[in-house]
Amino acid sequence: MLEIRDLRAGYGKVDVIRGINLHVAPGECVALVGANGAGKSTTLKCICGLNPVRSGQILFNRERIDGMPGHVIVRRGITMCPEGRQVFPEMSVRENLEMGAHTRGDSNQESDLQSMFDLFPVLRQRERQLAGTLSGGEQEMLAIGRALMAKPKLCIFDEPSLGLAPRVVAEVEQTLRQIRAMGTTILLVEQNAAMALRLADRAYVFEAGEVVLEGTGTELQSNPEVSRAYLGY
Ligand SMILES: Nc1ncnc2c1ncn2[C@@H]1O[C@H](COP(=O)(O)OP(=O)(O)OP(=O)(O)O)[C@@H](O)[C@H]1O
Ligand SMILES: [Mg+2]
Numbered sequence: 001m002l003e004i005r006d007l008r009a010g011y012g013k014v015d016v017i018r019g020i021n022l023h024v025a026p027g028e029c030v031a032l033v034g035a036n037g038a039g040k041s042t043t044l045k046c047i048c049g050l051n052p053v054r055s056g057q058i059l060f061n062r063e064r065i066d067g068m069p070g071h072v073i074v075r076r077g078i079t080m081c082p083e084g085r086q087v088f089p090e091m092s093v094r095e096n097l098e099m100g101a102h103t104r105g106d107s108n109q110e111s112d113l114q115s116m117f118d119l120f121p122v123l124r125q126r127e128r129q130l131a132g133t134l135s136g137g138e139q140e141m142l143a144i145g146r147a148l149m150a151k152p153k154l155c156i157f158d159e160p161s162l163g164l165a166p167r168v169v170a171e172v173e174q175t176l177r178q179i180r181a182m183g184t185t186i187l188l189v190e191q192n193a194a195m196a197l198r199l200a201d202r203a204y205v206f207e208a209g210e211v212v213l214e215g216t217g218t219e220l221q222s223n224p225e226v227s228r229a230y231l232g233y
Contacts, residue, residue, distance in 0.1 A: 001026045001185055002047070002078075002154055007056035009046050015054065016042055018209040024154065029176070029186040031196035031217070033230055034206030040189040041083060043206075044156050047187075048080045049073045060154070074103045077153035081160060083189075085143040089132025093123050096131050096142055100149030109149070116145040119178065137168035144175060154185045161192045173199065193230035197221045205230075 002024040009017040017039045024030045032040045045051035047058055049070040058066040065073050079100070087096050097116055101109045117124035120141040126134060131142055140160055147155055157176070161169040173195050180186055180199075190196035197203055197217040205213035205226060213226065220226045 001028075001061060002187070003057075003059040004043070004047070005057045005059070007043065007046060007058065008054040009042055009051055010054060016209050017046070019056070020206075020209070020211055022204050022211060022214075024185060024187055026153075026185055027180075027183065028201045029180050029188065029199055031188045031190060031200035031203040032206055033190065033193045033196050033203055033220075033226075035229075036191075037208075038206035039209040040206055041158055044080060044158050044187070044189060047073075047156065048078060050080075071103055074150055074152075077151075078156065079147040079150045079152040079154075080156040080158065081143045081147040083158040083162065085136075085139045087131040087134070087139050087142050087146070089130065091131055092128050093131055093134070093142055094127045096146050097123075097149050100146035101151075103150060112149060112151070116148065119148075119175070120145055137164050137171065140164060140168070140172060141175070144172075144179075148179065148184070152184060154187060155179065156187045158189045159191055160188075161190060161195060169195065193226070194221075197226075197231075 004020055004022045007017055007020045008015050020043060034040055042051055046053050049068050053066040057064055060076055060078060065076060088099065097113055122138055123141060123145060134142060160172050176199055188196055197220050200217040202216050203220050204211045
C-alpha cells in the first residue's frame with residue numbers, strides 16, 4: 001500500500017533522512033521506533049506532504065505521491081494524527097470531528113460522527129464543549145477521531161501516547177487495536193517502544209536518519225540490542 005524508496009529529506013543544509021526504504025502492506029500495523037531526533041516525524045511529514053522530499057520516491061497504491069500537496073494526499077486516503085494532538089482548541093468537539101471530514105465529498109458524515117461517538121463515548125458527552133478544555137487523553141481521542149473522519153485507508157499516528165497517564169495509554173493502545181480490527185492500515189511512531197512492538201506486525205528501527213533494523217514486532221521485542229536501547233531491560 002505504501003512504499004518509500006531511498007527517501008532523503010532534511011532542514012537547511014542537513015539531510016536528517018538519509019536514504020530510507022520501507023513499506024506497509026494493506027491491513028498491516030507497522031511501527032517506527034528509535035531515539036529522539038532519529039527522523040521518525042520527518043518521515044511521517046514527508047508521507048503526508050507536509051515536508052519536502054529531497055530525493056527518492058513515496059508510492060501509495062503504486063502511485064507517486066511525493067510532491068503532492070497535503071490535502072490531495074488526504075483525499076487519496078492517508079491521514080495523520082499528529083504529535084501533540086493539535087486539536088482546534090476554540091472549536092467544539094463536534095466541529096473538530098467535522099473538520100476531519102471536510103475533504104470528503106459525500107454526505108454520510110452524521111452517521112460517521114455517531115460511530116466516532118460510539119468508539120469514544122466520552123466525546124459524545126463533550127460534544128458541545130470546546131476542544132481546548134478537554135483533558136490530554138480526551139484530546140488524543142478527539143485527534144484520533146478527527147483523523148478517522150476522513151475515512152483513511154492508511155492512518156498515521158505520531159506519538160499517540162506521549163504525555164498521557166498510564167491508564168489512558170492503555171486506552172490508546174486498545175483504540176489502536178480496534179481501528180486495526182476495523183480494517184484500517186496503521187503506521188505508528190511511538191516513544192513507548194514496548195507498546196509499539198506489542199501492536200505492530202512489523203517494525204523498523206531508526207537511527208540518525210537511517211533504518212538500522214527491521215523485523216516482526218515479536219522478533220524485535222526479543223532482540224537484545226532493541227531491548228537494551230528501547231525497552232529498558
Ligand atoms: N522544523 C525543523 N527545522 C530544523 N530541524 C528540524 C526540524 N524538525 C526536526 N528537525 C531536526 O531533524 C532531526 C529529526 O527530527 P524528527 O522530529 O524527525 O525526529 P523524531 O525521530 O521524530 O524525534 P522525536 O522522538 O524527538 O520526536 C532532529 O535532529 C531535529 O532536530
Ligand atoms: Mg517525532
